Amino acid sequence: MAKWLMTLGGAALAMLALRDVFHTLWHPTRHGGLSRRVMTVAWVLSARFGRRRAVGLAGPIGMVVVVALWAATVITGWALLYWPHMPDAFSFAAGLEPERHTGFLDALYISIVTMATLGLGDIAPAEGWLRIIGPLESVVGFALLTATVSWVLGIYPALARRRTVALRIAQLRRAGLHDQRPPTPGACAALQGLAADLAHVCVDFRQYAESYYFHDGDENTSLAANIVYIASVADRIPPDADADTVLARDLLRASLRDLAVTLDERFLHTGGTTRHVLARYAEDHWGTTKS
Template sequence: MTFLGAALVMVILRDMFHTIWHPTRHGGLSRLVMTGMWRLSSHLRIRRRAAGLAGPLGMVCVVSVWALTVAVAWALVYWPHMPEGFSYSAGLVPAEHAGPVDALYVSLVTLATLGLGDIAPAAGWLRIVGPLEALVGFALLSATVAWILGIYPALARRRTLALRLSHVRGGVTTRELDSDGGAALLDSLASAVSVITVDFLQYAESYYFYDGDENTSLPRQIGHAVSLAELAESAHHPDVRLAAMMLRRALGDLATVLDERFLHTGGDHGRVFASYASDHGNHMRPEPTHQGESDASSAGGEERER
């Protein structure tokens, strides 16, 4: 039982490490919890309200699972050695306080670094294990704070990009785009898209946060970036064509990350973005980026929607 408890502690520490500090493919447990909350919200009747809570509640559930599992795991370490391995304060009968509930109590007190001292490790190696659990509790608290402080700036960057795209929508003509200013605009959008791609790699759980407002919803606005890139590819200005190519590549990287990590459509980039919009309760319908957009561009937008 002691070895089982130690193994559970290592599993949680590994999950914390791969979720927060080395997020190559999500932590396994955190991924299951966040995905489960997201899928559950998609089946509720009031989708937007439920989806809006999926991300924050998912994080709360992940941290709660981490803390509860660590507490139970350390209780499994303590329980086989109670009462002989522990000292008890006056008034407590050791034989009456040596059950699983008492072991869990000791574990919770130690994990929370309360240090009540009514039941304390007395055996040599248990006196070392107790402070180690307190260190794990401190690490859990620090990891939670770091996680929150990392995800919410990532969400702000995502929503800022969506808002910029909503400003561009319908406000850029072909002539304006085919200029130095158009090249600068496309270049800045490509840079912002690349930052969002890195955010999804570093803070994958941010995917499960729903953006209720249309103008700040990247799933709803990303189609405008695709339309801009396609429109600029036929520009006369060489810098605009180069910036359009960079934007298309940045969008391709974003689509690849979204598909590999979350959507698993196996389709082209247009299908991935449409699936991304659908998964967040939207239907991607790219609007014209300028007055009099060509029929070919419109047809391309309709094909991406399909």
């Protein structure tokens, strides 16, 4: 009975890790708890150092730790699945004494070799159902590697889009957008384009929530350092402006509101207004707000 309880426990542990991978990469929800907690801890710890370089490393280090935990959990789960059935359910290469390979470290070795698809063959499953479970771990290992690559290839373009939007806002600020009363037709078109770009950023935060824990670098490429400014631009457009200007203002406000809702629901949990949430986001990433 104890043997099968350990087997079920190992299977449950492996499924727990795979569930987190699924909800982090392919079905982003709040159920991807492991990755979210690790990234949050990395962010908080880096912020306590009070140095920009440490904060900049929080995201990459957090991703490395998350992937390592996924792999370690799956490997441990499969090792617990193998362990109770050693050595009777396994075949051993010539020269190996089965009775000397019954410990957890031996099961862990088999699990690592199988997941890494090394195929050494010195210890291999021999019992029917284990001969299916073993290759299945290799498939999971390959899928985890593929998922990790796709995660990296998804997050970094999202970061690039966010930093591009921040740079665009910084450019509009340096061009004197704030001083145009009312904004010129060209400025209105720029605000409408910016509203569309902010909508993309909002989707990125939902699809790749871990991207929140990446620092954006210098002031010009930091959305947090510029977000309050662009919100103030929208608020200064008078209600009696022409129709195109009002449309640009309303679109920008809607994008900012959607972004604030996403940030508050998933990361900040302030329950405040759009301006309050955006200011809190600026403080969390940049330590100050700019308007």
